[in-house]
Amino acid sequence: MVRIESYEKQPPLLKEVTVTLHYHRYDNDYEGWNLWVWLEGEAGQMAEFSGEDSYGKTAVFSIQSTEEIKRVGFIIRKSTAENDWAGKRFDDRFITSFDSSGQAEVWLMQGMERIYENLNDVMVFPGxxxxxxxxxxxxxxxxxxxxxxxxxxxxxxxxxxxxxxxxxxxxxxxxxxxxxxxxxxxxxxxxxxxxxxxxxxxxxxxxxxGDIMRTKKFDQTFEYNGFLGAQYSPDHTLFSFWSPSAQQAEIKLFMNDEVFLYKMQQAERGAWQIDLPGNWEGAHYVYRVRIGKEWRETQDPYAKAVSVNGLRSAVVDLQHTNPVSWKPFKRTLESPVDAVIYEMHIRDATIHQDSGSFSKGKYLGLAEEGTVTEHGFSTGLDYLSELGVTHIQLLPIYDYWTVDETKLDQPQYNWGYDPKHFNAPEGSYSTDPYNPALRIKELKTLIQAIHDRGMSVIMDVVYNHVYDVSRSPFHQLVPGYYFRYTRSGKLSNGTGVGNDTASERAMMRRFIVDSLVHWATEYQIDGFRFDLMGIHDVETMNAARKALNDIDPAIIMLGEGWDLQTSLPDHLKANQFQADQMTGVAHFNDALRDHLKGNTFSKQDSGFINGSLGMRYHLLQGVSAGMKVPYDRKTFISPEQVVNYAEAHDNHTLWDKLCFTTPNASMSDHKRMHRLATSIILLSQGVPFLHAGQEFMRTKFGVENSYRSPDEINQLDWHRREEFNQTINFVKGLIELRRTHAAFRMRTKQDIIDCMHFHPTDERLIAYDLMAKEGSYERFTVIHNAHGTPVKFHLESEGPWHILSDGIHASSKPLSISRSDMIEVSRYSTYVLALPFRSEKVRE
The missing domain is CATH 2.60.40.1130 (Rab geranylgeranyltransferase alpha-subunit, insert domain)
Structure with missing residues (x-):
């Protein structure tokens, strides 16, 4: 990096300044008002308002010092004959801007703390x-x-x-x-x-x-079930939004270089509507509402299409956004435990120079067929299809704030957890973000490409907060309703990003459910991952589950069921402790994650795979999804509610975690520990979850949360895909093993209790049997060895045992056959052995 030094001329050192201060009082009462002025560290002095102009009274004063003057303090005060400080207006204020000769001129307004440096900026009257x-x-x-x-x-x-x-x-x-x-x-x-x-x-x-809108009575009075959004047809378009707070409403439309302004009519229960004749396809629009004395202009919170950077909502004919290949997708998932979820960021997937994609970083780039590296290794969707994952979980693809879509030729990056428009796609992944319909079509093209390869799509949704409350359409249209507040009147901040949406309120709950239905029907999304799901309430999650069941029960719901400190009673929170009240909603299993590799929020903390003792009991809970060995406080009632993972987009990758916790271990042992952790995830009961690149030991070079790091940190390194191809084949074999044999994805708690049996072992070893109810094998024995040395394990019979995993290779079919009742398990590795049914033994 070349450092460019600035040699701009430095301003002169000021040791004397002169200030001209203009003061306007709307009540015209200047009697007794004066200034107290000072320099820091020096005694103050009084300055009188001795002049007058068309603005009001003026005071001119000069101050000298032996030191450089950077700012001058002042207070406007009221003096009487008895008391020089009978009153004051605001606390200490400072003048900091002087010209090269030490002159400063400022304007003040009664009742305003702001200091104006230009008279033309003072446009304030009492109101x-x-x-x-x-x-x-x-x-x-x-x-x-x-x-x-x-x-x-x-x-x-x-x-x-x-x-x-x-x-x-x-x-x-x-x-x-x-x-x-x-x-x-x-x-x-x-x-x-x-x-x-x-x-x-x-x-x-x-x-x-005001605060009254956060009462049950308000919801009972104004809950609205009619249409909201823009409903297009070639002959007319119906526009509708909800704002009980508004006294007037208008719609401003932009089309063919013309601007149209129409008054909207108040409908029932706080809704506003207008049905405009004519063909408005392609028009952009915003709503204008008067609340009290203030007019506000904002986008449609229900907008399904938006202009560049989401500045305006857009009218589109969604039928025209379907690609030629668009066709219904038949979801065949019988249970979430049959899924193997792979989490990926759109840009990360193809931005690498050797991804083989033409439209790098775009929806269409990931949709491309036949992409390979320079050396012919598959990339993109072809690679993921070969790997065997069933569901691709895409980091946010709705329109978000922090990537400027007008400057895509400049380096920009974000994960997208900063929602702007929940129902419209992000434009930075489109080949033309200025075209509202095109981004929809290109996202659908990607979804169809995933479906064509027999895989499904999970969408990462972030209904728990907005990026900027003050500019949010929610707040602009109904200020104070859609968010939670503390007793002191401040925004609740359980999310840690400044605000929590209030899912327990009728119209926020409705919005979440409507949005999910839109994505599931219009885009054929197959599942939803809820960011910070613990912020939401149980009733909302159950309402969402019911609405999605009405579309297709095969649609997956999973989320972060953390216990977050939001302004909602604990028993209402949609977190792990209320999991038993949310059938069909899965939770990320942070307990297995942390006991497997160490606390995710500590660089140096280690777990089962990398050296810590005392983890065995927690691993028994994890591999049984809390069914055979229950969690103390979590209330999972089914394995389909438990999502097992070792790493995700946030926090350190598993590889980086191992580098921090075991810096003296060899590369070979790091690989073995990594494979051990990944195999535990893929073979445990519940729903397995992989982070993109985990199968080739992805690194982010020690960066913990890379949400705005450059591509060099975040991109999927397809060269590493070549380098670690043997490990990829191992993961591929484990996925095939899991998907082939139902014993690794049992459906119910009772099945796991009946068919899973643990062997007594030491703290660094986990071993268990899975009794099969179908297929060619009678039972499976799984051994996870976290010792740094090989371990001999005694089997219950001489077999013949089919070895399906030896810690380096894995398959649904035998790698080799052993007739011994003793097996030596390599260091840091997972072995899977299968005992054929008796009829199979006879054939042996």
Whole structure:
């Protein structure tokens, strides 16, 4: 890297500055007001407002120092004959911008803390920002400028209800200023009646909904079951959105270089609609709503198509987005335990220089057929089909915030866990993000390509938060409804990213279910992985499961059932401790993950495969999916609820974890430990999950969370696919073994209890039998050896034993046959032996 030094001319050192400060008071009362000014570390002095102009009063003062002056502090204060500090406006403020001669000029407004450096920027007049019903007998009123309730002689009235009393909430402890007052009414307020607040100097404001919208009564009053979104036909398009908070609504459409603005009509239960005649295909649109005195402009939260960077919603004829090859896909999955899930990022899959893809990093790049490396090794979907995985889980493919689709020629990367539009595809994976319909068609082309190879698609969905609450269409249309808040009024933050959506509210729950149905039907998505699922509530997850069952019970639901500290009662959270209340919803098994390789949040912590003792009991829980050896607190009731994994897109890859925890181990032992961990995942009861590249020991060079790291860190290294081809064949053999023999994917808890039997072993060894109910084998014996040396294991009979895995090779058919009752299991390896049924023994 070449460092470019900057030799720009440095500004002069200032030891004397002169400030001109303009002050405007909307009440025209300047009596006794003056400035207290100072330099840091030096005594302060008073400065008078001695001048006047069309803006208001002015004060001009100069300050000198023996040191460089970087900023000047000031306070506007009220002085009386008895007390120089009878009052003040705000706390310490600072002027920091001076020209080369030390001059500064600023403008201040009564009730505003902001310091303006340009008069043209000061466009503020007293006004009411909002008036909201927070309680059944309270309206909270917010003004844009602060006021002194005791001295400004404000008159307050309320149309539509009788006022009982008014109280003021001060800006700061000990301050005279306030910009919020609470109107308490004599009688209970109505959700369907119109109210208006009037304040002298500040004008009027229609009353809308505040905290009251987070009550059951609000949902009962305004829950809406009608159509939402844009419903296109060649003759007309129906537009509809939900906003009980709005007093007026409009739709602004952009088409053929023209802009059209139409008023929308209020429908029942807070919905707004307009049915526009004509063919609006290709039009872009936004909604405009007036809430209180403020007009807001935003996209359609139900938009199924969006413009570049999701700035506007778009009208598309979805029938025109189907590729020529588009056809219905018959899902044949009988149980989630039959799945082998492979998690992958669209860009990672093909961006490598030797991926063999033409459209690298795009939907179409992954959809390409016959892609190979320079040396002829398969890549892309052909490779995954050969590997034997059943479901490709795609990291977020909905439209997200943090990749600028107008600058795709510049290096950009993100995983996509920053939702913008939940129902429209991401544009950066399209060959033309400016074309709303094309990104839909190209994503469908990829899905069809996956289906054509006999594999299914799981979509990573992130309904638990939004990237930016203030700019979210949810918040713009119904501020305060779609998110959880703490008792202090702040956004709940169980997600750790600043906000939690409120799935327990009727219209958020409806949105999640509607969105899932859209993806499952329009795109034929075969499963959904819920990011931070523990934020959601049990009822919502069950509603989602029911809706997807109505489409096809073979659609998989899995998620992160972590116990997160959100503003929701514990017993309602959709986490692992309520798994027994969510039939058909699977949870990532972090217990097996952490006891297998060490705590995922600690670089140095190790587990069963890399040196720690005391892990055996936890591994018995893991390999039995908590069915034979139950978890203490988790409430899994079926193996289909348990997703077993060793690594995923976030945190360190398994290979990097081994490098941190066993730095002195040989490359050979690292490979063996890695294969051991992967084999435990693939042979355990429950649903196996692989991270892309895990089968060729993917590294991210020690980067833990690479969500915005460059391609060099995140890309699937197809050269490594060539280098580790033997291990790929081992994983391929394990997948084939699992998919061939039903004993490795038992359907019920009782089956596992009856047919899985553990052998007594030491802490570094796991051994168990699986009794088969069908097929050519009577039983399987699985041995996981985490010793750094070979171990001899005594079998219950002389066989003949068919060896299906020797830690380096694996197959559904015998690698070799042993007639001994003793087997030597190599260090850090998994052996699988099968005992044929008696009829098979006779043939031997």
């Amino acid at each position: 009411i920002i909002s008036a909201k019903i927070d309680k059944w007998d309270e309206i909270s009123v917010l003004t844009n400028l602060s006021f002194d309730w005791e001295h400004d002689n404000l008159n307050v009235s309320l149309d539509g209800a009788e006022v009982k009393n008014i109280r003021v909430e001060k800006d700061h402890a000990g301050s005279d200023l306030a910009n919020r007052l609470i109107i308490k009414t004599k009688n209970r307020l109505s959700l369907t009646k119109n109210y208006q607040v009037n304040i002298s100097h500040f004008g009027y404001c229609d009353v809308t909904f």
